[in-house]
Amino acid sequence: MSKYNSRSIHLIDSEVSGSIASRRTEALSESALAESRSQQSQMMPDIDVTQMFPVTIEEKWVPSYFGEREVRIEMIKPKHPKHDRMPLYYSIHGGGMVMGSPAFDRPGNALLAAKHGFCGVSVDYGLAPEYVQPSQLQDCYSGLKWCIEHAEELGIDPQKVALAGASAGGGLAAGTALYIRDQKEFEIHHLRLDSPMLDDRTSLATEHPYAGEFFWTKQDDYFGWKSVLGHEPGQVGVSGYYAPARAKSLAGFPPTYIGIGSVDLFIDESLLFAKQLIYDGVLAELHVYPGYHHLSGMFTEAHFSKEGAKSSEYALLKALDLL
Numbered sequence: 363m364s365k366y367n368s369r370s371i372h373l374i375d376s377e378v379s380g381s382i383a384s385r386r387t388e389a390l391s392e393s394a395l396a397e398s399r400s401q402q403s404q405m406m407p408d409i410d411v412t413q414m415f416p417v418t419i420e421e422k423w424v425p426s427y428f429g430e431r432e433v434r435i436e437m438i439k440p441k442h443p444k445h446d447r448m449p450l451y452y453s454i455h456g457g458g459m460v461m462g463s464p465a466f467d468r469p470g471n472a473l474l475a476a477k478h479g480f481c482g483v484s485v486d487y488g489l490a491p492e493y494v495q496p497s498q499l500q501d502c503y504s505g506l507k508w509c510i511e512h513a514e515e516l517g518i519d520p521q522k523v524a525l526a527g528a529s530a531g532g533g534l535a536a537g538t539a540l541y542i543r544d545q546k547e548f549e550i551h552h553l554r555l556d557s558p559m560l561d562d563r564t565s566l567a568t569e570h571p572y573a574g575e576f577f578w579t580k581q582d583d584y585f586g587w588k589s590v591l592g593h594e595p596g597q598v599g600v601s602g603y604y605a606p607a608r609a610k611s612l613a614g615f616p617p618t619y620i621g622i623g624s625v626d627l628f629i630d631e632s633l634l635f636a637k638q639l640i641y642d643g644v645l646a647e648l649h650v651y652p653g654y655h656h657l658s659g660m661f662t663e664a665h666f667s668k669e670g671a672k673s674s675e676y677a678l679l680k681a682l683d684l685l
Contacts, residue, residue, distance in 0.1 A: 370572040370625050375653030377664035382576060382655075389581035392491070395460060402461050409465065411472035416441040419468070424508040428500040434486040435505045436464040437516075438471045444479030447513075449522035449682050451480040452506050454538070456529030458559070458578065458586035459490045459498070466528075478684065481518050483509055487534070494592035495604045502538045510548045522682040524552040529578070529628075529656070530586065532558025536606035536635070543614045552681035553618040554674060557656055561607035561631040562587040562595035574627030578656040583627060607631050612638050617645040619677040621670045623654025647677055 374382065388394055412419060418439050423432045439448065451474050455466040464484035471482025487493075487501035506525065513520045525542075527535030532555040539553050565584035574580055587595035591604065602609030618639055622632040629650070639646035651658065651666040661667050679685050 368575060370575045373572060373625050373653050374576075374655060375651075375658070375664065375666065378654060378658040378661045378667075380661075381657070389579060390458065390460070390585040392585075399461050402457065403463070403465075409468055411438065411468045414469070415472040415476040417472045417475045419472075424505060426500060426504045427507060428496075428504065433501045433504050433508075434464075435509075436468070436471075436484045436486070438468065438475050438482040439517075440475045440479050443517075445519065447519035447522075448479055448481040448517050449524070449684060450509060450513075450518045450520075451482045451524045451526065451678075452509065453482065453484045454487065454502055454525075454527035454531035454534045455484060456527070456531045456557075456559075457489070458582060459530045459533075459590035460586055461489065462530070478679065481509075481516065490586070490589035491592075495590055495601075498534055498590060499537055499541060499603050502534050503541055506538065506542075506550075507547065520548065521551070522684070523548075523550045524554060524678055524682060525550045526554035526556070527558065528556035528659070530559045532556055533560050533606060536560060537603045539615060540606055540609055540612070541603050549616070551616050552678055553616050554678060555618065555620045555632075555635075556659065556674075557622050557626050557628055558606075558620065558632060558635070559583070559586070559628060560605065560635050562591060562600055562605045563607075564627065564631055566596040570627070570630070573625045573629045575625070576655040576657075578627050580627060607635055609638075611642055612644055613642040615639060615642070615644045617647075617677070617681040619647045619649075619674055621649045621651070621659075621674060623651050623656065623658050625653065626656045628656075647673075649673060 420437045422435050426433055453467040455462045464486050467484040474480040475482050485505035488497045510520050525535050565587050620636055636646050636648040
């Protein structure tokens with residue numbers, strides 16, 4: 363046992379262990395949510411990506427296809443286009459369903475825009491518990507559908523569309539992909555899931571002996587799922603659109619990339635999701651990074667972070683025929 367009285371500290375990769383001592387130790391709760399949101403915002407300040415990359419950024423409010431509420435999206439485009447019509451990279455930010463904003467996705471979207479000519483769009487979906495499902499699904503779907511319907515004026519190629527998300531955003535991306543498949547109004551051509559939050563039942567499962575100790579715990583997961591579902595997680599009848607691990611079939615999904623750390627709370631659900639994808643005939647790529655916890659990707663210079671960035675970029679470009 364380590365000086366942190368930890369069950370898994372000995373498994374953490376040394377390159378990403380520096381932040382363990384300063385991690386948040388209080389579990390998420392309704393009373394602590396405001397402070398947690400503030401702390402997370404401070405971790406990811408409002409970066410001006412136009413000073414970092416040759417890109418433009420624009421805020422748009424687009425109509426929801428499910429009611430009167432409008433949906434805010436952020437759109438990043440390259441100043442120097444590489445394609446007659448830009449491939450679309452539509453990202454959904456993380457934050458456990460209860461925190462976060464499109465600011466989290468700006469650097470990555472700006473990099474893809476500058477390096478590969480993507481139009482990067484991130485959706486500002488309604489956070490729980492103020493908004494519960496189906497609000498998040500509707501916001502995510504509406505933002506993407508609007509982009510597809512306005513592809514010509516935006517300069518987007520509707521035949522080269524990637525949908526991506528990290529953590530809660532990964533779960534929302536997978537649920538949105540499932541909804542897109544079933545609605546048959548348009549198609550996506552690649553799905554990128556980074557440490558995805560896929561299964562509400564994880565929050566009620568027996569404590570994992572090693573995974574889920576740092577940065578996103580089972581207690582946090584329970585609060586996130588209860589907040590976004592509007593009821594206790596684990597109940598019978600939760601839709602696969604909200605908890606994609608519950609989908610009966612993933613047949614018809616586009617080529618899907620999953621990256622996950624071996625000590626991330628979501629490791630088991632990611633492994634099972636990849637298995638289901640493969641069983642259902644989907645081209646699936648799964649990377650498990652040894653000793654990586656839920657926020658390890660923030661250490662961009664760490665070996666496996668670099669490997670993950672390289673492999674996920676290759677999968678994206680290959681799926682959209684951009685190599």
